[in-house]
Amino acid sequence: MSRALGFQIEGQSGEARAGVLRTRRGEIETPVFMPVGTAGTVKGIRFEELESKDLDAKIILGNTYHLWLRPGIDVIRAAGGLHRFIGWDRALLTDSGGFQVWSLGALRKISEEGTEFRSHVDGSLRFLSPEVSMEVQAALGSDIVMVFDECAPGRASHEETERSMNLTTRWAKRSKSAFNKLQLEREDTQALFGIIQGAGHLDLRRISLEETVNIGFDGYAIGGLSVGEEKSVMFDVIEDIAPRMPKDAPRYLMGVGTPEDLVEAVARGVDMFDCVLPTRNGRTGQAFTSRGKLNIKNAQWTNDQRPLDESCPCSVCRRHSRAYLRHLYMTGELLASILLTHHNLAFFLDTMRGVRQSIRSGDFPKFRREFTERLGANGK
Amino acid sequence: MSRALGFQIEGQSGEARAGVLRTRRGEIETPVFMPVGTAGTVKGIRFEELESKDLDAKIILGNTYHLWLRPGIDVIRAAGGLHRFIGWDRALLTDSGGFQVWSLGALRKISEEGTEFRSHVDGSLRFLSPEVSMEVQAALGSDIVMVFDECAPGRASHEETERSMNLTTRWAKRSKSAFNKLQLEREDTQALFGIIQGAGHLDLRRISLEETVNIGFDGYAIGGLSVGEEKSVMFDVIEDIAPRMPKDAPRYLMGVGTPEDLVEAVARGVDMFDCVLPTRNGRTGQAFTSRGKLNIKNAQWTNDQRPLDESCPCSVCRRHSRAYLRHLYMTGELLASILLTHHNLAFFLDTMRGVRQSIRSGDFPKFRREFTERLGANGK
Numbered sequence: 001m002s003r004a005l006g007f008q009i010e011g012q013s014g015e016a017r018a019g020v021l022r023t024r025r026g027e028i029e030t031p032v033f034m035p036v037g038t039a040g041t042v043k044g045i046r047f048e049e050l051e052s053k054d055l056d057a058k059i060i061l062g063n064t065y066h067l068w069l070r071p072g073i074d075v076i077r078a079a080g081g082l083h084r085f086i087g088w089d090r091a092l093l094t095d096s097g098g099f100q101v102w103s104l105g106a107l108r109k110i111s112e113e114g115t116e117f118r119s120h121v122d123g124s125l126r127f128l129s130p131e132v133s134m135e136v137q138a139a140l141g142s143d144i145v146m147v148f149d150e151c152a153p154g155r156a157s158h159e160e161t162e163r164s165m166n167l168t169t170r171w172a173k174r175s176k177s178a179f180n181k182l183q184l185e186r187e188d189t190q191a192l193f194g195i196i197q198g199a200g201h202l203d204l205r206r207i208s209l210e211e212t213v214n215i216g217f218d219g220y221a222i223g224g225l226s227v228g229e230e231k232s233v234m235f236d237v238i239e240d241i242a243p244r245m246p247k248d249a250p251r252y253l254m255g256v257g258t259p260e261d262l263v264e265a266v267a268r269g270v271d272m273f274d275c276v277l278p279t280r281n282g283r284t285g286q287a288f289t290s291r292g293k294l295n296i297k298n299a300q301w302t303n304d305q306r307p308l309d310e311s312c313p314c315s316v317c318r319r320h321s322r323a324y325l326r327h328l329y330m331t332g333e334l335l336a337s338i339l340l341t342h343h344n345l346a347f348f349l350d351t352m353r354g355v356r357q358s359i360r361s362g363d364f365p366k367f368r369r370e371f372t373e374r375l376g377a378n379g380k
Numbered sequence: 381m382s383r384a385l386g387f388q389i390e391g392q393s394g395e396a397r398a399g400v401l402r403t404r405r406g407e408i409e410t411p412v413f414m415p416v417g418t419a420g421t422v423k424g425i426r427f428e429e430l431e432s433k434d435l436d437a438k439i440i441l442g443n444t445y446h447l448w449l450r451p452g453i454d455v456i457r458a459a460g461g462l463h464r465f466i467g468w469d470r471a472l473l474t475d476s477g478g479f480q481v482w483s484l485g486a487l488r489k490i491s492e493e494g495t496e497f498r499s500h501v502d503g504s505l506r507f508l509s510p511e512v513s514m515e516v517q518a519a520l521g522s523d524i525v526m527v528f529d530e531c532a533p534g535r536a537s538h539e540e541t542e543r544s545m546n547l548t549t550r551w552a553k554r555s556k557s558a559f560n561k562l563q564l565e566r567e568d569t570q571a572l573f574g575i576i577q578g579a580g581h582l583d584l585r586r587i588s589l590e591e592t593v594n595i596g597f598d599g600y601a602i603g604g605l606s607v608g609e610e611k612s613v614m615f616d617v618i619e620d621i622a623p624r625m626p627k628d629a630p631r632y633l634m635g636v637g638t639p640e641d642l643v644e645a646v647a648r649g650v651d652m653f654d655c656v657l658p659t660r661n662g663r664t665g666q667a668f669t670s671r672g673k674l675n676i677k678n679a680q681w682t683n684d685q686r687p688l689d690e691s692c693p694c695s696v697c698r699r700h701s702r703a704y705l706r707h708l709y710m711t712g713e714l715l716a717s718i719l720l721t722h723h724n725l726a727f728f729l730d731t732m733r734g735v736r737q738s739i740r741s742g743d744f745p746k747f748r749r750e751f752t753e754r755l756g757a758n759g760k
Contacts, residue, residue: 041708041715048695071682071707078683079703087699283714302451303458315428319467323459327451328421334663334717335421 004143005191005218007250013364015243015269018356021250023143024188025083025091028058030250030271031359033262033352034093035345036279039066040086043279044341047088054314054346059091059143061274064136065100065128069121073139081141093274094142096133096175098149098195099223099255110150112167130174138182142190146221147175149195154228161199168197169211176215191218193252199224200233202240209241220245221252222270226261235264242269259288259351260375263368266355278348282341285329289347292375294322296340301326314346384523385571385598387630391740395623395649398739401630403523404568405463405471408438410630410651411739413642413732414473415725416659419446420466423659424721427468434694434726439471439523441654444516445480445508449501453519461521473654474522476513476555478529478575479603479635490530492547510554518562522570526601527555529575534608541579548577549591556595571598573632576621579604580613585621593626600625601632602650606641615644622649639668639731640755643748646735658728662721665709669727672755674702676720681706694726 006022007030021028035042035050037060042050050057062082067073079085082092101108101115108117114129133148148171152164172194179192194217198204212220222241225234238253242265245251252272253265262273278288287294289309294301296308307317308325316325316339328336351371358367386402387410401408415422415430417440422430430437442462447453459465462472481488481495488497494509513528528551532544552574559572574597578584592600602621605614618633622645625631632652633645642653658668667674669689674681676688687697688705696705696719708716731751738747 039707039711039713040704041713044714044718046715046718047699070711071703075683075703075707079685079701085701085704085707087701087704303455305459319427321459321465321467323451323455324420324465324467327419327455327465331419331450333419333421334424334714335426337714338424338426338718 004189007219007248009247011360013359013362014267016266016355016359016364017269017271018359019250019271021271023059023091023191025089025143026058028091029356031262031266031352031355032059032272033348034059034061034272034274035348036061036063036274036276037086038063038276039070040082042345044283044337045279045345047086049342050088050345051090052315054342055349057090057345057349059093060088062092062094062140062142063097063100064094064133064140065097067094067140068097068128068136069119069126073136077139081139083141091144092140092142093144094137094140094146095254096137096146096148097128098133098146099151101128102151110167112170114148115150130171131178134175134178134182138179138186138190141188144191144193144219145179146193147172147195147217149197149223151224151227152197152199154199154224154233156199158201158204161197161201161204165197165204165208168195169208169215172212172215176217193217193219193221193250195221195223195254196241196245197224198237200229200237202237205237205241206244209244213246217249219250219252219272221254221272223254225253226256235268238265238268238270245269259348260372262348262351263355263371266359267364267368278344279341282344283337285336285340287340287347288344290371290374296322296326296329296336298326308340308343309347312343312347312350314343314350316340316343316346384569387599387628389627393739393742393744394647396646396735396739396744397649397651398736399630399651401651403439403471403571405469405523406438408471409736411642411646411732411735412439412652413728414439414441414652414654415728416441416443416654416656417466417472418443418656419450420462422725424663424717425659425725427466429722430725431470432695434722435729437470437725437729439473440468442472442474442520442522443477443480444474444513444520445477447474447520448477448508448516449499449506453516457519461519463521471524472520472522473524474517474520474526475634476517476526476528477508478513478526478551479531481508482531490547492550494528495530510551511558514555514558514562518559518566518570521568524571524573524599525559526573527552527575527597529577529603531604531607532577532579534579534604534613536579538581538584541577541581541584544579545577545584545588548575549588549595552592552595556597573597573599573601573630575601575603575634576625577604578617580609580617582617582620585617586624589621589624597629599630599632599652601634601652603634605633606636615648618645618648618650625649639728640752642728642731643735643751646739647744647748658724659721662724663717665716665720667720667727668724670751670754676702676706676709676716678706688720688723689727692723692727692730694723694730696720696723696726
């Protein structure tokens, strides 16, 4: 563990852990959900709302790929790093860009050295490698940096996955080496997380875990899930791998998931999450509630004076009805996205607060059971 | 003056007046700027922001035409009126729909009885008249209702304007009569404002004023300006008409204008304003500042770490740089609209606060001169 990050477990319930992550930019209670701030903004929400009691997000995520292409590193360097550029004093985690360039599909070419691709912004030819990713993330100045990895498709063969996983391991070594050099040049310090790959193949996942831990990182992520595989495969991997991960380091499940996914992954030993679902679905009219998903477009809400979620204490639920939110959405008003995003993030972050409290108080099994039952009831 | 509204002048500087408008939903200091909430939302901004110290908007405007078509009056009635539908406890003024249907151009047919038009939402044939407009505004439950009027084009001939102005007078009588009947049926009370028309023809404006005052309303508006005429024509009309309007009733200049227009119209005796400029221009990347307009798209802001307006105390200017706002705008992020709208409204409402204070303290001529000089300097 570098001096950039501290981590301490303070409560446990089965495999579920409640802990505290200590960064230069404040303490973060885990399990934690990190809203995704792709291009330097969590879409549709002001930073004041992220900081408000409704949400109180302690850490958000930035996408290296997007920020590197636009506005570019020179602009962010000139501002003094990503925190100062966007006006956010709390913690930031940046991904490595590996997943985004991998998602470009036919538009990218992967070699031992790195990944060549065409920018979706201006079509220019770009090259991303462990070294470039570390340099970009150093310029961003994020509190937690992710290694540059390759992601295998959700249903990749054993052979294809093994090749990809081994490349990720070699890239992890290069990432760490480049990262360490860059840290010598800075006054502050960053933390570096490794990423375990291996798709749905448990033997490869275990090898990836072992090799990643041998390299040694401040935290460990499970990558390459929720990318097209069956949900049962995802949980098989989490259940097998999470408990084998180092106990004294944070465990981060990348890009997952629904509120029920979060609670179930916590039960299997995961500490950190990020996902675009609450923000993206907010913009497409879908609300997450304690009774399941609610599609605000549905005509049944036309005259419904109830809030999105009757047990939600957020400012949107305290003030606005489903009827009003439906009207905003149907009329194409910006406020529909703004309010649904706020509520969805409040629901995700509130769920994690409940998870943390119940682990500490020993009531997590009850919390998990009741949470799942309410979602299943789906009674509006 | 009905019991729905009280108005008192508390300070004067030349023709400029500082007063207080008393509604069932709180006191409103004048001169006042009313943000436009077209379809039941001031576009791009949460009600909490409108109420915050940055803006502290005491009254907003709703558009009868838009709300009547969507979500429709049944939905708003079911919620218990527009205030409860949208979740806004402060004062609301609704326009009559006259200006919107007039703006439809070829899509509408005006007769003595009213205006037939096709809905822009679903193409259905609709009919709006003084009686229908009063009924819709009664259902909306706005604190201030506007008479149903016809607007003559900015450069209309004397003959055309006279015909239109006389129609407006007959519609004003019908509006008042329908309004009075509807008031008998309600527990609360609404106020009704008349509208002075006459395009750029001062003789017709004076006749319209006289006839409107003879009918008798709680307040009087100057309509049909800022619709294509020269700006000098607009100010000639305001300068001639405003001082002749009843001194003991609020004077409302509809649909105007830029910050400098507001200050200049106050100097000529106007008390109330509404305009889409701060919100609409916010969404198209244009900021209003104490040194003039600033187009956030300009490449010159790429690395500019200064706020939009160095003398603006709003939360956007306290937190975010031009470089960041430009990045958000160029990337098509929702937050660009949200933040620029917030700043623009803060600037408009702050300007009006300055106007009010300076009238009360006797410093309005100095305020006006310095405000205009700063805008003219336009030094970034």
